[in-house]
Amino acid sequence: MMPPHRKPPLPPWFYDVPRGTCRLCGQPVTEPRRIYWHSECLREFLIIIHQRHQAVLEASGHRCGICGKPLEEWEDDHIIPLVDALPHADDPLWAWRLGNRQALCPDCHRAKTAREAARRARWRRRTLQREILFVRSVT
Ligand SMILES: [Zn+2]
Numbered sequence: 352m353m354p355p356h357r358k359p360p361l362p363p364w365f366y367d368v369p370r371g372t373c374r375l376c377g378q379p380v381t382e383p384r385r386i387y388w389h390s391e392c393l394r395e396f397l398i399i400i401h402q403r404h405q406a407v408l409e410a411s412g413h414r415c416g417i418c419g420k421p422l423e424e425w426e427d428d429h430i431i432p433l434v435d436a437l438p439h440a441d442d443p444l445w446a447w448r449l450g451n452r453q454a455l456c457p458d459c460h461r462a463k464t465a466r467e468a469a470r471r472a473r474w475r476r477r478t479l480q481r482e483i484l485f486v487r488s489v490t
């Protein structure tokens with residue numbers, strides 16, 4: 352199994368884009384006074400790279416993404432967990448983007464993490480059973 356990559360990767364084209372191309376999304380930049388970034392892409396990139404958790408809280412309107420209660424204590428959650436996030440060639444950062452992030456209250460975060468762990472354990476058990484059946488069928 353692939354090890355979970357926790358640090359956001361730079362897109363492979365990051366340092367090689369020609370003038371007028373966005374380093375994050377690889378699309379042409381037509382905004383005035385911008386050469387290598389769309390304003391929105393730069394904003395999101397800085398949030399991702401500098402781990403600005405506060406931006407996740409603001410994007411959630413300071414409410415828990417599951418139970419909706421106003422947040423005092425909160426945690427930064429990846430909606431699709433990084434360990435399950437498949438790499439995407441067109442957008443290597445998709446799993447870190449705000450679209451895959453939500454602010455959760457500690458209770459909901461704990462419950463979600465437990466559900467995800469249980470799902471992975473079930474999957475591992477099933478895979479193991481299939482491997483055992485396969486080994487029996489060929490020996
Ligand atoms: Zn862009």
Ligand SMILES: [Zn+2]
Nearest residue numbers: 415418456459
């Ligand atoms: Zn909650």
